[in-house]
Amino acid sequence: MDKKAEVTYNPQLGYLKTVFTHNFDFLTEIREYRQEESALELTVGTYRKKTAKVRVDFLTGEAFRFRMYPFEDTAVYENAVFPLEGKTGYELQVTEDCLTASTGRMTLRFGKRPWELSVFLDGKLLTRENVCDANVDNMCKYLPIGFDCDEQGRVIRVRETMYLPSDESFYGFGEKFTGFDKRGQVIHCRQCDALSTNTEKSYKNIPYFMSSRGYSILLNTYTDNVFDMGVGSGVSYGMESADRMLDYMLFCNRDYKGLLSDYTALTGRSPMIPKWAFGLWMSRCSYQTQEEVEAVARRLREEQIPADVIHIDGWQKMSEAGVWQWDLERFPDPRGMIKTLSEQHFHLSLWMWPYIAVGTEGYEYARAHGYLVMNDKGEVSTFHSAATSDAWFAAFDFTNPEMVAWYRGLVQAVVKEGVGVIKTDFSEAVPLDAVYHDGSNGLQGHNKLPLLYAKTIYEACRDVKQEQGERPMLWGRSGYAGTQNYPGNWAGDSSTAENNLACILRGGLSMGLSAVPFWGHDIGGFYNTDSDGYECPPTEEQYIRSAQFGLLSPLSRCHGKTPREPWYFSQQAQEIFRAYDRLRYRLIPYLYSIAWEAHSTGVPMLRALLLEYPDDCTARCVGMEYMLGSSLLVAPVFDQDDFRVYLPEGNWASLLTGGFTEGGRWVRPGKQLENIPVYLRENSALPIQGKDLLFTEEKPFEDLCVLMNLSTAAEEIFFDDGQEYRFRAELKGGTVTVETGLPMTSAVLYTQQPVVRAVVNGEEYTVEERSATVKLLNKNCAVPAE
Incomplete structure (x- = not known):
């Protein structure tokens, strides 16, 4: 033509x-x-x-x-x-x-x-x-x-x-702290020490995205x-x-969950992590002595603050950090300390980085054996590890199989002492002129090094943990495509500011939409800088808002340059922290179930609303709240003047008050310092612990209470270490009928209908009505705590 x-x-x-x-x-x-x-x-x-x-x-x-x-x-x-x-x-x-x-x-x-x-x-x-x-x-x-x-x-x-169609939206790209919908953005996928969590720069860039077109x-x-x-x-x-x-x-695949499932079916799904990982991790930068670590552990138990993990950043001499050797002057009896923590039901987490200081004994050994990243002049590539560092460092070359074999031995020797998890920090500072053992240049190998660093340590831990009958995991800062195979991750160095929490949430939602399910952030924020450039602790409100969000995230760790233990804050802050910490521990059966779902399907624990409501056009744009699994909607409070929450279609029950709110609209729930909105989805259910616990045990859950929001019926599948429990509940004609194999001893029904009769697995239950909720109890069961 x-x-x-x-x-x-x-x-x-x-x-x-x-x-x-x-x-x-x-x-x-x-x-x-x-x-x-x-x-x-x-x-x-x-x-x-x-x-x-x-x-x-x-x-x-x-x-x-x-x-x-x-x-x-x-x-x-x-x-x-x-x-x-x-x-x-x-x-x-x-x-x-x-x-x-x-x-x-x-x-x-x-x-x-x-x-x-x-x-x-x-x-x-x-x-x-x-x-x-x-x-x-x-x-x-x-x-x-x-x-x-x-x-x-x-x-x-x-x-x-x-x-580019006029209505197409994009999501993912790893841990990006920018606007939730990535349309209208330029995304750089080069790992960097972002030094904050509120710019386009990030620690975990993943060149994977999903389109609203399917x-x-x-x-x-x-x-x-x-x-x-x-x-x-x-x-x-x-x-x-x-x-x-x-x-x-x-x-x-026109379904977002289907896209994640298809992607992870080919690229790998996250191995399951231990149950104790879903408890509270307590840390700061850093505990300096064995005595200090043991004192923090004792006080956590004395204060009745549920916790499962103690983390130490500075367990090595800084001049020798990188070769997996305890500083025996400050930690004279590591095995004894680990035994003491274990007796109190604490697991130990240790920090590591992939660098070694130039001129040290460890550096000379690694250089002589060809274990370090080189530059294009044929010399060891040296650099400053951070923007304010004056010292020179080199990086271990994780593309070198001989180095990896040697390094795995260092990891395993420490982990065999009883260490529960390794925090893999840094790895983003290697210069552009680098030349790697596998032939990669500085552009080709820069994003590869962080992933192989995590892979090496994860697999070394896995070999030890399998012998001990345990599951391995990491607490990783940097990552790339495939990082879901080496769980888990945290959001890097965040400020304490409340508006920064919104950036962190968008990063977490984007991580989930990039197939990374096990993720958390520093409760309390890692740093807080005043107008004179001095480090200062978070304000009461910053600490509380960060704790409320962090304790309702997939993984929960307190960490910062200044103390983040709740007893360093006001009595009110301590009470609020303890209340949300206890709520988290009550929710661990549910958290563990959705974690197992993530491990099995690739669908994350922290879910953008669009994952659960793909046909809701408003949900496509919501990046300031999230679904925790399929049943709970969480709306953290940041610094909003006009605090609004979008609720998709349905009747939503407040998990904390029992009141109902009609969805399909934006609502103003009000701002209270002691609470954030947490809603239970209509016709859904979730299992919780029937009593308060101070730590998590690696055994099947028992004596569960199930929370239900019913207008008609709910059908769910819950998981516990590969065990699948089907759950069905129906509300009809004033009778609630439940059929399940869960080890359930009580239930709480959020309902707007009169309930006169309850049947659970064919057994008649007592019905006790309280305001907007109905509690179903058998004669041997105590009422769950409010």
Whole structure:
């Protein structure tokens, strides 16, 4: 068809021009194709009259891997996080205009000229490339899929450009503290010591995102990469990496939970972590002596503050930190201390980093054995570990198998003493001129090192813990795609400010939408700087608001530069902290159940509302509250003047007061220092402890109380160490009927209907009505504490 049109402005030339002057190239037309059983290879012409190779591997019926190579160069360094190959067959149809490959539900359409990839699910378009984002002068202003080259014509960067519908939203990208919907943002995926939790910089950048249109993408490379989600152009979004080939995976599923499940089915789901990990962790930066650690443990028990973990940052001499050796001057009897803590039902957590001070004995040993990251001059790469550090450090090279084998022995020797968990700190400071043992340069290996650091320590701990009949875990600051395989994580160095809590929550929601389920943050904030630059403790309100949010997060740890134990604050703050800590311990059976669900399905514990309400357009934009599992909605209080909470459709019961609020709207619950809104979803149930506990035991739960909000019926599945318990409750005609295998001895029913009779597994229960709740008790059961 003749595309020539009569114009009086900017005469048409018959070929595409661009506004760019650098050495670029992009795909233009398919020249040849070759079909394999589960892959399709295409030879594609480019704008510069060269050729490129495109390979599409069909991973499942709803997922594919896309790779684009510069055809003239076969020696391309592949830096894939997940080197997956095709396993699913497909049908190929070829017409004059396009090639169409279909697995059944998923269809890929490749335009021959111009080149253009479109992705369909069940016959409906999900997404497509944008191959001509032009300006009024008919010049391309946002380059299509292709390459950038240096002056010698060598490929130095690759990119993909997608069409951006007017209503598309994006979520994920790891622990990003910016706006919840990432449309209109530029996302940099390069691990860094962010030094705070309220900027685009973050410790856990993950090049994976989900679209509101029903697909998700993983840019499958360790190499530094950038996503422009509608900033450079309002009608395109783009992703690029400093690689010589493009590698990404695309998943098709219109359900957000389904996307996470599909993604983690291929890239790994989090191993389960210990029960005690869901208790309170107590820490500061740092306990300095064995005597101090033991004193804190004693006081926690004396003050009746439930807790399970004590953490020590400074257990090594700082000059020797990194080689896994106790400072025996300050901690003269580590094994005795661990035994004392264990007798009080505490687990010990220890800090570690992947660096070693230059000039130390450990440094000289590692340098002599080739265990350190080098630079492009063939010397050990040295750097300052933090922005204010004057000392020089080197990094262990976790791409070196010999180093890893040696390092695992160091880890295991300490963990065998009875240490429960390792905190993996730092790892983001290695310079750009680095050269790694596996051949990666500074761009290719920077994001790889933090992941391999966590992997090495996790697997070393796993081997020891398996022998001891226990589960391993980490408390990790940095991570990357695949970090869900080495749980868990915390949000890094946060300030105590209340508005910073909102940034932390958005980071946590984004982590969950990036398939990382076990996550927490520093209760009390890690730092607080006054106007003169001095460190100061959090205010009472900052501490309380942080504790309320933190104790209703997947993992809960107090930590900061100044003391974070509640007895350093007012009596009111202590009472509120203790109340929420006890609430957390009551909720541990529920928390553990949704953790097991996360381990089994990839769906996180901390859930953006859109995961539970995918068809609610308002829920798509809500990033200041969250679902804790499927049953609880939590709305932390920050510094809002006009505090509003969005409740999706349904009747929501206040977990704390028993009152009901109709959903499908924004509500003003009021601000009280002692409480934050916690709602129980209509027609849902959750198991809690029947009594207050001071610590968590590694044994099956018993004597449970089940909380229910019923208008008609609820059906749930609860988990306890792989044991599956089905639960069904129905409210009809004044009778509540419950059928379950849970070890349940009582129940609390939030209801707006009169209840006169209760039957649980065929047994008649006493009905005791109190305000908006009904308590169901058998004759041997005490009433659960308010």
